Ligand SMILES: Nc1nc2c(ncn2[C@@H]2O[C@H](COP(=O)(O)OP(=O)(O)OP(=O)(O)O)[C@@H](O)[C@H]2O)c(=O)[nH]1
């Protein structure tokens with residue numbers, strides 16, 4: 001069962017208000033609105049052209065010879081899970097099968113999905129929005145989908161959970177980044193706090209928290225400029241933004257999420273490691289799962305760094321954000 | 337983990353020398369290391385399979401198994417094959433005989449198209465061509481604003497009609513404008529799109545049909561994983577792009593996706609983008625990329641260069657000295673000069689296996705060729721005895737050397753200390769032990 005929005009968020013003491021829908025702002029864009037929770041993800045996966053992808057048919061799990069194990073490994077490697085995590089998971093499965101703990105055939109596939117789901121799951125970690133205001137900081141390398149994710153998140157927080165939201169335009173670096181977030185805020189019906197281009201990103205977050213406090217707004221979501229984790233000066237700047245938030249409000253940011261593009265290969269691990277070091281990440285948003293990439297790197301990140309995936313992006317429309325479901329994800333990793 | 341593949345290969349194959357012959361199993365073991373390194377670098381699984389079987393065949397071929405240093409031979413073959421796969425017939429942009437040259441920029445969301453457009457305009461301006469841009473990304477919020485801003489920064493005219501019109505029409509209109517204005521080049525920025533998005537891929541094909549671009553570039557993020565082949569194949573099918581512009585190479589991604597794309601579509605990589613600033617775009621060098629993918633520097637050219645500058649006998653002498661920690665400051669001076677004859681410091685260090693990290697630190701410390709001049713001056717102010725036995729250098733000698741070289745006592749101290757550390761490190765390396773990477777930061 002896919003998780004619901006209620007399950008995926010910790011809203012603290014205050015029960016979420018009745019879901020009233022969005023009065024201001026647009027409704028979900030695009031012809032695909034209203035499709036089932038994961039239908040779109042499945043659709044895109046089934047129509048994906050995986051010419052190079054091995055087919056993990058049922059017979060594979062019946063025979064389980066050397067070649068079959070290789071095919072399983074191959075599928076995971078092709079999904080960007082990475083050699084190390086693949087070897088770990090498949091090694092464990094193989095040991096269990098050999099010990100007679102798992103009967104051949106479908107139970108093996110079932111167990112594989114379970115092992116993968118376990119590796120991706122951070123004990124069902126929820127997005128912690130229990131503080132008032134709760135501050136969520138969004139970071140990541142260039143172009144992964146940070147700003148878009150913020151637009152979608154703000155919309156869902158309002159619509160699904162009845163929360164009021166301020167977005168903070170703390171990407172003061174990239175050309176037109178503020179205008180981009182402004183448009184998303186308008187669509188989502190969220191307020192925006194902005195500085196000026198080239199201004200101090202920390203100051204924007206500071207002002208946004210102050211505004212949320214004085215207006216009784218529930219959540220602040222801060223956009224930050226995309227940056228490659230190898231530029232130490234930019235990472236230091238990000239750490240500073242975080243410190244400013246912490247200084248302004250104890251415990252903030254309550255969530256620091258890295259946005260990882262599902263097409264990312266093994267470099268994703270280095271990204272996550274570097275960002276975690278700089279800003280003490282609490283989780284991952286995995287975007288662009290509507291393409292043919294499986295996002296297996298998120299599994300490697302979860303299993304090696306203990307950073308759970310919390311949300312996934314499945315398109316460019318307002319409603320294309322979902323709570324992460326480890327089983328769905330694991331199944332999709334193996335799907336053709 | 338895979339930072340020093342060449343070292344690991346040497347290690348894997350080190351026992352071979354004693355036995356005098358490389359066996360098939362040795363080669364297979366080496367292929368396993370290579371396979372892992374390539375996968376770690378995000379080269380597509382199928383491409384890796386094909387590649388290693390090809391390399392294996394060559395390694396088992398004549399002359400390799402019983403050569404003097406089979407480890408080095410294997411590394412050399414791998415590097416050659418990689419460069420071959422990456423390179424091939426590289427082409428330049430094609431320019432129109434008359435009227436504006438049209439360059440169509442396409443790619444997935446977030447790959448870096450808009451910035452690439454402005455960079456390309458700037459690069460072409462440097463070649464005396466006036467390039468204009470047209471904003472055909474009507475999808476992403478504020479994409480037009482972004483192009484206007486970076487276009488201005490690059491000194492390029494930007495044609496735009498907002499977001500309400502059809503991108504195909506905007507492109508066609510802009511081509512008319514560019515003709516009238518006498519622009520040499522028109523660069524068409526398009527919305528990021530998924531290769532499986534039928535509607536948007538059809539739109540791209542329509543823009544191509546209407547504007548008849550002379551060049552179509554696929555913008556590819558160097559951090560892309562296994563999916564790169566699916567993306568490239570789909571774009572090749574629908575718009576038959578001419579080459580790849582590889583972005584975000586200032587990160588630490590190995591960039592194996594570039595190799596996969598080249599292997600699967602045969603399309604060359606034309607440009608490499610290495611930063612957010614508009615002048616950070618350059619022509620692509622296949623040889624460098626091969627080394628980056630394996631994290632082993634361009635071993636082949638290093639070996640060749642080393643062969644050029646030092647003869648076999650000399651090299652063997654040196655190796656013995658290093659092993660026994662008998663390497664002197666005089667030797668160091670000779671080596672340093674030899675290395676400097678090969679080219680600027682950064683390039684040469686980048687060529688050395690396992691030195692990628694050192695280069696980065698050098699850059700951070702701003703240690704450049706001037707620093708080497710200083711080191712040379714210090715060593716030249718020493719007597720031959722001091723060069724052979726640095727431990728002779730006491731307080732008063734230090735003062736003399738500092739004065740003679742126009743440096744400070746601290747600088748002399750530092751050189752002597754670092755040299756001692758380096759000598760130990762090199763002896764370890766020569767004995768086949770992997771040094772602590774921290775130590776490779778040159779102290
Ligand atoms: N198909 C698809 N595209 C997405 C998704 N999320 C974001 N995008 C697209 O990816 C592109 C980049 O998104 P942005 O939100 O601007 O990314 P960013 O991380 O804020 O980028 P920078 O601020 O420039 O570093 C845009 O074209 C988005 O529409 C997703 O889940 N699926």
Ligand SMILES: [Mg+2]
Pocket residue numbers: 146147148171177223224225226
């Ligand atoms: Mg952004």
